[in-house]
Amino acid sequence: MVYIFLLLMVIATFWPLPTGGRVYQNNIRLRTQKFRRSWNGPEQNTGQNYGGWLMRIVNVDGSSICGAAYYSPLLLITSANCIHPYRYSLEGTSVEPTAFLSNCENIFGLIDTVYTPEEFKYLGQYMDIAVIRLKRPIQGKLTEFIRLCSTPIKTGMKMTAYAWGFDSLNIVVQTSDARNGSVTVEDPKECNKKYRNLYKVSKTSFCVTHPKKPTDCRYDGGAPLTYGTELCGVVSHGPLCSDTSQPGIYTDINLVAKFIKDVEKKIASGKLVRSLLFQQKFQKYSLRKSSCEEL
Numbered sequence: 001m002v003y004i005f006l007l008l009m010v011i012a013t014f015w016p017l018p019t020g021g022r023v024y025q026n027n028i029r030l031r032t033q034k035f036r037r038s039w040n041g042p043e044q045n046t047g048q049n050y051g052g053w054l055m056r057i058v059n060v061d062g063s064s065i066c067g068a069a070y071y072s073p074l075l076l077i078t079s080a081n082c083i084h085p086y087r088y089s090l091e092g093t094s095v096e097p098t099a100f101l102s103n104c105e106n107i108f109g110l111i112d113t114v115y116t117p118e119e120f121k122y123l124g125q126y127m128d129i130a131v132i133r134l135k136r137p138i139q140g141k142l143t144e145f146i147r148l149c150s151t152p153i154k155t156g157m158k159m160t161a162y163a164w165g166f167d168s169l170n171i172v173v174q175t176s177d178a179r180n181g182s183v184t185v186e187d188p189k190e191c192n193k194k195y196r197n198l199y200k201v202s203k204t205s206f207c208v209t210h211p212k213k214p215t216d217c218r219y220d221g222g223a224p225l226t227y228g229t230e231l232c233g234v235v236s237h238g239p240l241c242s243d244t245s246q247p248g249i250y251t252d253i254n255l256v257a258k259f260i261k262d263v264e265k266k267i268a269s270g271k272l273v274r275s276l277l278f279q280q281k282f283q284k285y286s287l288r289k290s291s292c293e294e295l
């Protein structure tokens with residue numbers, strides 16, 4: 001009896017995980033190739049999450065500051081406007097996945113350097129993109145990458161937005177769990193008209209129509225926008241969810257992909273070296289872990 005039980009235990013332990021499923025065998029390593037770990041759409045998600053690529057950047061006090069998308073072992077993509085106010089004081093800031101296998105997992109990444117294009121000006125929309133370089137890849141068996149957009153953005157395209165509500169605290173309660181929603185790409189001329197003198201939509205941005213109900217609006221700085229299984233937009237700088245007749249403004253990933261790939265190449269070739277300014281030796285306080293230990 002005991003032997004049968006032990007045998008079953010052994011089989012259960014070594015039983016191959018479902019192929020093509022969302023639970024990976026290993027953690028991401030420095031040399032993990034992107035294509036081996038690319039998100040394959042919501043059907044492939046395990047459990048209640050939007051995919052192992054959806055991340056949030058969390059302040060030392062545990063509050064979310066930006067959304068981000070995991071692109072390669074050491075790189076994440078977010079908005080330059082969103083990360084800029086924090087970029088020189090990132091001590092204690094971490095990147096956390098939104099997909100976990102269990103509540104007890106305490107997974108996070110630490111930021112090494114933030115790269116933004118030279119053309120970017122704080123509070124402008126042009127080239128509003130930031131590449132975040134991690135110190136180490138983010139752990140977790142659900143963690144994965146998202147591919148960059150391969151479809152040109154056109155008026156009427158339906159996309160998926162993700163948000164936590166940290167930029168619309170007066171409208172919805174902020175949660176550590178992301179929410180999703182559908183948005184439609186708006187005609188750039190219409191969008192400019194609605195903005196009059198407030199904003200001039202830049203050459204690297206596009207507009208989306210928010211759902212009418214402010215509580216359905218998903219718009220947090222740096223948060224991603226997906227089309228199919230690809231990252232096509234990042235929330236840029238614009239009016240928040242309080243007036244949903246004002247379109248949301250996103251950076252068009254197609255038009256900033258060159259910057260992202262340049263950073264990636266320069267890091268690979270050693271042209272961009274790590275910042276050795278900070279030796280982060282803090283112990284991160286994590287709500288997730290403490291709630292787990294209480295069990």
Ligand SMILES: *[C@@H]1O[C@H](CO)[C@@H](O)[C@H](O)[C@H]1NC(C)=O
Pocket residue numbers: 042049050160180181182
């Ligand atoms: C939001 O996520 C849920 C659950 O993953 C999914 O069923 C739904 O289709 C998603 N909605 C959009 C607009 O992507």
